[in-house]
Amino acid sequence: MKIRTKILLAFNKLFKAPVHPFNLQNEGVKSYAMWQFERGAQTIAFYTKRYSQEEMFKNKTVVDIGCGAAGKSLYYASCGASKVIGVEILEKYRTEAEKLAADLSLADKFEFVCADAANLPFEENSIDTIIMNDAMEHVDNPEAVLTECLRVIKKGGRIFINFPPYYHPTGAHLSDAIFIPWVHMFFSEDVLIESYKQLAKNYPDGDERIEFRISENADGKEYFSYINHMTIKRYKKILKKLGITPAYYKEEPLRSIVAPLAKLPLFKEMFVKMAVSVIEK
Numbered sequence: 310m311k312i313r314t315k316i317l318l319a320f321n322k323l324f325k326a327p328v329h330p331f332n333l334q335n336e337g338v339k340s341y342a343m344w345q346f347e348r349g350a351q352t353i354a355f356y357t358k359r360y361s362q363e364e365m366f367k368n369k370t371v372v373d374i375g376c377g378a379a380g381k382s383l384y385y386a387s388c389g390a391s392k393v394i395g396v397e398i399l400e401k402y403r404t405e406a407e408k409l410a411a412d413l414s415l416a417d418k419f420e421f422v423c424a425d426a427a428n429l430p431f432e433e434n435s436i437d438t439i440i441m442n443d444a445m446e447h448v449d450n451p452e453a454v455l456t457e458c459l460r461v462i463k464k465g466g467r468i469f470i471n472f473p474p475y476y477h478p479t480g481a482h483l484s485d486a487i488f489i490p491w492v493h494m495f496f497s498e499d500v501l502i503e504s505y506k507q508l509a510k511n512y513p514d515g516d517e518r519i520e521f522r523i524s525e526n527a528d529g530k531e532y533f534s535y536i537n538h539m540t541i542k543r544y545k546k547i548l549k550k551l552g553i554t555p556a557y558y559k560e561e562p563l564r565s566i567v568a569p570l571a572k573l574p575l576f577k578e579m580f581v582k583m584a585v586s587v588i589e590k
Contacts (some may be wrong), residue, residue: 342378349384375444379406
């Protein structure tokens, strides 16, 4: 074990574990799908400052990209959508998603589709609303995903996108096991991988978590394949490249006390809680 890994593991013990859905599910507190459903209102709170819930969902066909166990998709269905399609690349979530849909009496409004967001199985101009909540930072090809969204969205439809920048305190998405804020700014990826593997072994689903997060490249080197290091700067470059000007854009600060830092170019990537944008066709 690397010395830096030992340092990280020791330092990690000084921090309190945040609430994380994977751990809640392991402890039998609630399922991942139910955790998502209960947080559904929070996933659209960034948008309801500008767009009403009715504008987003009422009588609309909605696609939720990166739906996970689709709890948030089902929340959107409960907001008056005519149909919500949860798109997720991992088939393993289907059973949990469909069970919750049945439990909530929303099965007639919901469909789980296992697909790559860069190749959506929908016709052109067929979707009213697309939501990418905490998904843009995970897709392999953000440009292709945005292009697909523009292809399938109807004229006058809206694409709602929010993501935490990579240099956000938990932007490495390792907080189920590593509790140190901004840990990815202090330790290299190889150290993070070794540390995560050590910590994940303590969970009953540790092997599954490791497989979900870590892959090998063509040279056999391990890397975090579930995250694309999306930053605000990179996102804006992608929008410019595709000729997209958002109808709405805002950078939400971590807390009001650090709002001034979230406005400074040198610090915003670390102190912006969420980059929020709405694209209209």
